[in-house]
Amino acid sequence: xxxxxxxxxxxxxxxxxxxxxxxxxxxxxxxxxxxxxxxxxxxxxxxxxxxxxxxxxxxxxxxxxxxxxxxxxxxxxxxxxxxxxxxxxxxxxxxxxxxxxxxxxxxxxxxxxxxxxxxxxxxxxxxxxxxxxxxxxxxxxxxxxxxxxxxxxxxxxxxxxxxxxxxxxxxxxxxxxxxxxxxxxxxxxxxxxxxxxxxxxxxxxxxxxxxxxxxxxxxxxxxxxxxxxxxxxxxxxxxxxxxxxxxxxxxxxxxxxxxxxxxxxxxxxxxxxxxxxxxxxxxxxxxxxxxxxxxxxxxxxxxx
Numbered sequence: 001x002x003x004x005x006x007x008x009x010x011x012x013x014x015x016x017x018x019x020x021x022x023x024x025x026x027x028x029x030x031x032x033x034x035x036x037x038x039x040x041x042x043x044x045x046x047x048x049x050x051x052x053x054x055x056x057x058x059x060x061x062x063x064x065x066x067x068x069x070x071x072x073x074x075x076x077x078x079x080x081x082x083x084x085x086x087x088x089x090x091x092x093x094x095x096x097x098x099x100x101x102x103x104x105x106x107x108x109x110x111x112x113x114x115x116x117x118x119x120x121x122x123x124x125x126x127x128x129x130x131x132x133x134x135x136x137x138x139x140x141x142x143x144x145x146x147x148x149x150x151x152x153x154x155x156x157x158x159x160x161x162x163x164x165x166x167x168x169x170x171x172x173x174x175x176x177x178x179x180x181x182x183x184x185x186x187x188x189x190x191x192x193x194x195x196x197x198x199x200x201x202x203x204x205x206x207x208x209x210x211x212x213x214x215x216x217x218x219x220x221x222x223x224x225x226x227x228x229x230x231x232x233x234x235x236x237x238x239x240x241x242x243x244x245x246x247x248x249x250x251x252x253x254x255x256x257x258x259x260x261x262x263x264x265x266x267x268x269x270x271x272x273x274x275x276x277x278x279x280x281x282x283x284x285x286x287x288x289x290x291x292x293x294x295x296x297x298x299x300x301x302x303x304x
Contacts, residue, residue: 002270004216004295005066005279006288008032015054016028019061025288028057029066029211031279032099034092043088051098065100066277067151067181067213068092071117074135075109075128076160086135093139096148103212105145105151105181108160108169119157120199129168132159139172144177150214153181156189156250163202165186170210180210183194184265185219185258190249196261203267214269215283216295218258222251226229254283256294264303270304 008030011018011045015036022030026095032054034041037102039050058065070092076082093104111128124130136152143150152169154160160169170178183201256261278299280291 002275002299003029003066004292004299005029005031005277007031007033007069007279007281009035009069010283010285010288012037015057016037018249019057019063023061023063025252027063027292029277030063031069031071032065032066032101042089043084043091046091046095048098049226055098057099065198067101067103067105067279068096068099070104070106072106073109074139075132076111077110077111077113086139089139093148093150094145094146096146099279102148103151103179103241104148105153105213106157106194107153107155109233110158111174123157123159127208128159129165131171133172136169136178137175140175140176140177144175149177149212150180151179152185153183155186161187163199163294167206170245174239179212180207181213182269183217185252185260188219188250190221193219193250193259197260197264200261200264203272204240209270211269211273211276214273214288215277216255216278216280218253218255218260220251222249227269234283252282254287254291255280256291262298266298266302266304269301274304289297
């Protein structure tokens with residue numbers, strides 16, 4: 001059966017309290033965010049002792065860590081800022097096994113200087129793609145050298161956004177240190193959201209063998225609000241990746257609050273990954289029980 005998990009970052013507490021609250025909600029796996037009120041896991045601060053403390057705490061609560069968040073703009077146009085961001089991502093990758101999982105995830109980035117989620121014309125150029133490819137190849141080798149796997153997560157406004165761009169990146173970085181974080185909502189734009197089943201089938205027909213972890217959020221047209229949308233999740237220090245809810249024509253709400261064909265998504269996902277962790281996101285702590293009930297209901301209804 002598939003496992004239902006949650007990001008730890010939606011629980012703005014200390015390490016022990018976070019694990020207690022997540023377990024009390026009935027989860028049996030987590031995606032680890034290096035973000036707790038009582039332990040510093042920022043750049044240069046990850047140690048073996050801290051990693052063991054984090055891993056053991058979640059293990060003590062029967063919450064194995066299935067993957068680790070490393071979200072950052074890996075192609076930030078400011079070279080110094082890019083080096084800082086990629087350096088921290090590599091630090092997470094080097095410590096991944098000690099933290100409890102070989103899988104470390106990031107999006108593929110944008111050349112936009114104002115936001116990690118907004119399109120820039122360079123994103124869809126050969127020059128932009130090649131620059132991103134070099135960074136992903138570097139991260140894949142770093143992961144391989146430390147017994148880890150770098151998982152890229154696509155997003156339409158980033159360099160790797162479409163199914164075709166994802167296939168192209170995996171063809172050009174054919175490396176055992178690289179895998180895919182499957183989130184089908186990230187492939188949709190206004191021009192293809194009405195062809196949802198076709199796009200979902202295309203994703204799985206071409207990329208199933210690359211998938212290691214899956215996400216559960218939703219997608220819908222944004223209506224009149226075309227701005228970049230962020231939600232207050234009760235944590236002033238929350239990661240931007242956890243407050244982000246879409247930009248332009250498309251909104252990305254919590255699972256069950258949009259138009260994603262969850263039945264088809266989960267059926268296709270289960271074909272080659274019947275025990276994969278499916279990690280709930282894009283919500284606040286008070287909405288977690290509803291979202292879990294929705295996802296568990298879909299899994300049960302589909303016999304998964």
